[in-house]
Amino acid sequence: xxxxxxxxxxxxxxxxxxxxxxxxxxxxxxxxxxxxxxxxxxxxxxxxxxxxxxxxxxxxxxxxxxxxxxxxxxxxxxxxxxxxxxxxxxxxxxxxxxxxxxxxxxxxxxxxxxxxxxxxx
Numbered sequence: 001x002x003x004x005x006x007x008x009x010x011x012x013x014x015x016x017x018x019x020x021x022x023x024x025x026x027x028x029x030x031x032x033x034x035x036x037x038x039x040x041x042x043x044x045x046x047x048x049x050x051x052x053x054x055x056x057x058x059x060x061x062x063x064x065x066x067x068x069x070x071x072x073x074x075x076x077x078x079x080x081x082x083x084x085x086x087x088x089x090x091x092x093x094x095x096x097x098x099x100x101x102x103x104x105x106x107x108x109x110x111x112x113x114x115x116x117x118x119x120x121x
Contacts, residue, residue, distance in 0.1 A: 017116035069106035
């Protein structure tokens with residue numbers, strides 16, 4: 001996945017994580033599709049789109065063909081903060097650091113727990 005975003009490295013790790021037993025457990029438990037619109041500096045500007053498919057257990061770059069269960073928009077920095085557990089997702093949403101479209105119930109299952117614990121990024 002060619003990208004200038006720091007988030008791309010974490011999503012690359014996620015791809016590997018989903019092929020492990022722990023990752024397969026996640027797909028069984030969650031079974032939802034998330035689209036992530038990640039912008040370098042400002043939400044909505046020059047976003048790169050990734051799909052974390054927890055039905056199929058894969059991570060891809062580009063928009064989801066179909067309707068994802070939830071779509072998130074955030075900046076590269078905020079996404080990393082949320083995914084690594086440094087920023088609470090609810091606080092991020094309230095502050096406007098994260099925008100959500102789609103099912104709020106599906107969105108609530110998108111927590112730092114689904115990401116592999118980062119080895120040095």
